[in-house]
Amino acid sequence: MTAMTPPLLETRSLGKIYLNDDVETPVLFDVSLAITKGEFVAIMGPSGSGKSTLMHILGFLDTHTSGDFLFQGEQTQAFDDDALARIRATRVSFVFQAFNLLPRTTVFDNVLLPLLYHPTIPTSEREARTNKAIAAVGLTDRATFFSSQLSGGQKQRVAIARALVTDPEVIFADEPTGNLDSASGAAVMEALQKLNDAGHTIILVTHESETAAHAKRIIRLHDGRVVEDTTSFKRRVANENTKLK
Template identity: 45%
Template sequence: MNEIIRLEQIKREFIVGDEVVRALRGVSFTIGEGEFVTIMGTSGSGKSTLLNILGCLDVPTSGEYYLDGISVREMSKNDRATLRNRKIGFIFQNYNLLPKTTSIENVELPLMYNREVGHAERRQRAIAALQEVGLGDRLTHRSNQLSGGQMQRVAIARALVNNPVIILADEATGNLDSRTSYEVLALFQRLHRDGRTIIFVTHNPELANFSSRTITLRDGRITSDTRNEHMASAEEVLASLPKEEE
């Protein structure tokens, strides 16, 4: 199994006023290709800080972070931007779609910042990604014409379009009702079955059952790291839910 992420004694400290806040106090783990990892923790556990570091938006105060074999700690801001563009797909709780913009244009956005992808290829890849998340019939809908679940699926397509080595989802179901949440989870599980590597950050313990591995954070340290031999199927849960009235 290829190693996608390797953290070695990651520490991150913030200075707030006169106080030093230790958000991460030595976190180490590796994530292999094809894993679906849930990072769980209450607020203040350091999971957001960890996510920022994993997403190359932030650098650790000390410790080493290797993404796909590349050391991130010493990288310049611009190099990290390029790295994010090529290797990471972000999914946010509030979707962060561009307003009044069609699905296809939203999904194309990461490729706009990639010189190597031409216009025709960009469009074709965006359409493929939208089809992959089941929005083949919503290509030219504007973001304000879509439901929450659809918007999140556009965001997922946007995270897939650059073929990242890792997908980082930050409370991706936090703004959705439970039914749509399970739909999105089922989509994640399908992506996982297709071999994608996914890190799902959440504070909701229920969601941990649907991933292959759960890492729990508390006060900046890992308190548990367990493999989940029997993943629950989001599709089954979805089927067991009472049907919505049409």
């Protein structure tokens, strides 16, 4: 990265206050961070720390209430609903803890879904792309199964296939292993790892250290504030130092 290229995602003193029936609930305070292309970031913190909210803002699912959020150096406040929808369709995608697959719908159609809303990928490419994404998570033999016929691990791999079918720059994963046993969780993390190796930026929200260990950088939140932001290299050095003591 040269000094001329702005970070992919950048926040400056970002804050978020939820307003429910005139009751203000502040969730994020003064969050400043920059994430560059190709990073594998884990956002950690106890529940209620604001980690999911931060991810939703970074993923254009939610909006901030103060500070700045820049996408490739561009202020996102100027984006209208359609522009945000377009970014969600083309640049980012999500893997949710609860999988969020369409019920009574096949694996193929679930993975195909984002392509229906993609503004530039032609209809003729849909089938090939969908099959490729399903193959990438090793579920080709399950393509015609209904989502209800799959195990939890398989469902999450379908969700990953759905997230990569549009070939987005950033894939957000919100507790992707939260509902899975350890073997399935490991398979899911392996799939995300591969995507990161292929150049996708991965932003993961988790409270499990084991899951976070896959990330090259950990951002730790507590009560809506960033309390730690370290790369795995720094962490290793810190760990080594602790051991030496």
